[in-house]
Amino acid sequence: MKLQNKTEEIQEKAKKHLSPVMTRVTELVIEKAHGAKFWTTDGKEYIDFVSGVAVNAVGHTNEKMVEAIKKQAEALIHLGLNYGYYETAANLAEKLAHITPGNLDTVFFSNSGAEAIDGALKLAKAATGRPAIIAFEGSFHGRTLGATAITASSSKYRRYYEPILGEVYHVPYPYPSQLKNIREREAEEYCLNQLQKLFDLRVDPSRVAAIIIEPVMGEGGYYPAPPSFLQALRKITEEHGILLIFDEVQTGFGRTGKMFAAEHANVAPDILVLAKALSGGMPLGAIVASRELHEKWPTAGHGSTFGGNPVSCAAALANIAVIEEEKLVERSAKLGAKIVGRLHNSVGHLPGIVEVRGVGMMIGIEFDSQSAALFVPKIKSKALENGLLIMNCGVSGQTIRLMLPLNIQEDVLDIGLTILEDVITETISGN
Ligand SMILES: Cc1ncc(COP(=O)(O)O)c(C=O)c1O
Structure with a gap:
């Protein structure tokens, strides 16, 4: 009772x-x-x-994570990464530099996936000086306005907020059951043709800052993009000076049987966005890119009060250690x-x-x-x-x-x- x-x-x-x-x-x-x-x-x-x-x-309340969280909370809960450095943030940034693909060695920490997605779009726009973003039908990137603008997994997520961001374009994702009248083996070619059509008819590739994709579609239906599709996107983006962003908020940290889903296609994106399993439950997101790219993001162009919180970073370090050790x-x-x-x-x-x-x-x-x-x-x-x-x-x-x-x-x-x-x-x- x-x-x-x-x-x-x-x-x-x-x-x-x-x-x-x-x-x-x-x-x-x-x-x-x-x-x-x-x-x-x-x-x-x-x-x-x-x-x-x-x-x-x-798993929930993993002993090693709980221990790391308690220890860090006793020493330092918050000060703000804009007032100096601290060990857990520095160690976690170094760890991410080691385990992420390609030359991604520099990190901006935020508090959530959507917030990191917003930051990644800002980085892409600032670094290229270009306005347009291309995303995929069926994709989910989060609930902030920037992330909502590129999300197209359900019109109910957008319906009260339009117009959101200018110059966002969507092309189909090679998920055959969601492509009406397209046969499975033609899905990839169809989607690449639609991208080319977008360049021909709507937006010149020289205006595009970034193409953003979930390597395995999450919220949209749990469907992986074929490795050859991701490789084709890498080639197209390189040809046109467009940045390739992988949203690995849901796929990161072993979920797909590789540390990052990008590894299935052997493709390194220019920007990797992480959250969720990064810290196993403490709020944390990360925008990981090369030093060279981060240096094109003018200081003060972005920031965060809580991003890279010492306790969240300690949790993430313990979480990654468990993933590796076990x-x-x-x-x-x-x-x-x-x-x-x-x-x-x-x-x-x-x-x-x-x-x-x-x-x-x-x-x-x-x-x-x-x-x-x-x-x-x-x-x-x-x-x-x-x-x-x-x-x-x-x-x-x-x-x-x-x-x-x-x-x-x-x-x-x-x-x-x-x-x-x-x-x-x-x-x-x-x-
Ligand atoms: C692929 C992907 N990107 C971004 C997000 C947004 O993350 P958050 O809910 O932490 O803002 C999610 C959340 O489900 C996601 O699955």
Whole structure:
């Protein structure tokens, strides 16, 4: 009775005082979390296949992260990177310089993915002196105005804010099921032709500051761009002096079975944008580019009060250390393939399911759009009733996406997958 009262009291307060603008997927009141599990104030246990939307790569309340956060909080919580330097920010910038692809060796820290995306657009505009940005249909880059302007994963994210940024153009992403009347093997060529058409008809490439892309589309449906497409973009951008930005906010830090998704295509972007699993839950984003490029960004042209907060940087360093020590990038590649194989056999053949796919542990189960509307909301709510939190994505909610901690325990994984397989099978077969 007491626990019930506490849950209701928090729900009531939250409903009264938290803005309803944010989509709330459940009404749960969460008390604590550890590893791949969380517990609610009414005493129920859940398996978490969402990880705070691909944030908790090393699991909830990872001991090494908690220890690093506590130690740093006792020494220095905030001073501001514009008043000097401190060790955690310097060490993290150096670490990112070592682990990111190509000659990306200089970092600007912000507090979130969207904020880092905004900064990356500002850097591209300032460094090239050009106004235009090209992004991709289906992409999601965040909720600030700059990030909203380049986001095209759903018109509901833009509808109240137009006109947003001038000179933003969108071209199709090579995601065949979202390209009407284009055959799968022609998707890449079609999208490259559309880019060329944009240059011919709308914007001369000499006016374009940057092309920004998610190497694996996240929110838009969990679909990877073919490596050859990313290589073609690299070539086109080099030809025209355009900067290539990879938004690896969701794909970074082992999610795709490589430290960064860029490595699958062996392409180094000019600017790499990171957040989410960078710091495993403490607010932090990063804009990583070469020293040469950062030096073209005039001092005072950008800044942040909290960006690169000492505690967030300490958390990120501990988080990356766990990823490296426990070889979680390698595990993501191997375990991801195993999970995709299992789901392929157990549910891949069911009517309405178009594809089970994965790049490392960035795993999606895609439904055709009619079946998505019919089945996916039921699958989500039944999974929750059975103690499993899952999430979907895509403009018609077509893909159930799994964002497991990279170090999820095998037994917890097995229980979670069994729940998922059972509710998918039951829902589709109408039981
Ligand atoms: C690819 C991508 N970019 C940017 C963002 C925005 O990040 P944040 O929510 O931290 O602002 C997200 C968030 O889901 C994302 O998936």
